[in-house]
Amino acid sequence: xxxxxxxxxxxxxxxxxxxxxxxxxxxxxxxxxxxxxxxxxxxxxxxxxxxxxxxxxxxxxxxxxxxxxxxxxxxxxxxxxxxxxxxxxxxxxxxxxxxxxxxxxxxxxx
Amino acid sequence: xxxxxxxxxxxxxxxxxxxxxxxxxxxxxxxxxxxxxxxxxxxxxxxxxxxxxxxxxxxxxxxxxxxxxxxxxxxxxxxxxxxxxxxxxxxxxxxxxxxxxxxxxxxxxxxxxxxxxxxxxxxxxxxxxxxxxxxxx
Numbered sequence: 001x002x003x004x005x006x007x008x009x010x011x012x013x014x015x016x017x018x019x020x021x022x023x024x025x026x027x028x029x030x031x032x033x034x035x036x037x038x039x040x041x042x043x044x045x046x047x048x049x050x051x052x053x054x055x056x057x058x059x060x061x062x063x064x065x066x067x068x069x070x071x072x073x074x075x076x077x078x079x080x081x082x083x084x085x086x087x088x089x090x091x092x093x094x095x096x097x098x099x100x101x102x103x104x105x106x107x108x109x110x
Numbered sequence: 111x112x113x114x115x116x117x118x119x120x121x122x123x124x125x126x127x128x129x130x131x132x133x134x135x136x137x138x139x140x141x142x143x144x145x146x147x148x149x150x151x152x153x154x155x156x157x158x159x160x161x162x163x164x165x166x167x168x169x170x171x172x173x174x175x176x177x178x179x180x181x182x183x184x185x186x187x188x189x190x191x192x193x194x195x196x197x198x199x200x201x202x203x204x205x206x207x208x209x210x211x212x213x214x215x216x217x218x219x220x221x222x223x224x225x226x227x228x229x230x231x232x233x234x235x236x237x238x239x240x241x242x243x244x245x246x247x
Binding site for chain 2: 083092095106
C-alpha cells in the first residue's frame with residue numbers, strides 16, 4: 001500500500017491528470033474521446049494521462065467497442081490522503097512533546 | 111471531488127527558550143529521543159546518518175542533508191522501514207525540515223515534511239531488504 005501511495009502522488013503531480021480526475025468525477029465513466037472534448041488537450045494526450053492514472057490504480061478501464069471506458073477508483077486516493085493525515089498527526093504529537101520537553105528544561109534553568 | 115492534492119504537511123509550535131537552547135533539543139540524540147517517540151541516534155552533520163527505533167520494534171533510517179546551527183536541520187527518510195512485525199517495506203521518501211525562528215516568547219519551531227521525489231523510479235526497483243543492507247553498509 002505504501003508503494004501505491006508513492007505512485008498515487010506521482011500520478012497526481014501533473015495538473016492535467018488532476019483535471020482528468022476532476023472531469024471523471026463530474027461526468028462519470030468516460031472514454032478518452034469523451035474526456036478530451038471537455039479538456040484543452042488532445043485525445044492522444046488524454047490517453048497517455050489515463051494510462052499513468054491506471055498505473056497508479058486511480059482509474060480502471062473496461063473495453064467498450066473500439067474504445068475503453070475509464071472510471072475513477074477512489075480507494076488509492078483515500079489511502080494517500082489518510083497517509084498524509086497520519087503524518088500530520090504524528091508531528092502534532094511530537095511537537096507537543098517537544099514543547100513539554102523545552103518547557104521543563106527552561107524551568108530547570110530558572 | 112474537492113482538490114485533495116497535498117504533498118507536504120506543515121506544523122509549528124512555539125517553545126519558551128531561545129533558538130540556541132532549542133538547537134540541541136532537535137540535534138542531540140538523547141534529547142531528540144525525549145520527544146520524538148522513538149529512540150534516536152542522530153549524527154547532525156550533512157551526510158550524517160540517523161536511526162529511529164520505536165518501542166514497538168519499528169525502525170527507520172534517515173540521512174541528514176542540511177545543518178545550520180540554531181536555524182535549520184533537514185533530513186531525508188530513506189524509502190523503506192522495518193515494521194513492528196520485522197518486515198521491511200518500502201515507504202514514500204519524504205524530507206523533513208525543522209526550522210527555528212526567534213520570537214518574543216522564545217522560538218517558533220516549524221516542521222515541513224514533503225515528498226522528496228515527484229517521480230517514481232521506473233527502472234529496476236530494489237527490494238526493501240536490499241535497501242536496508244545498503245543503508246547499513
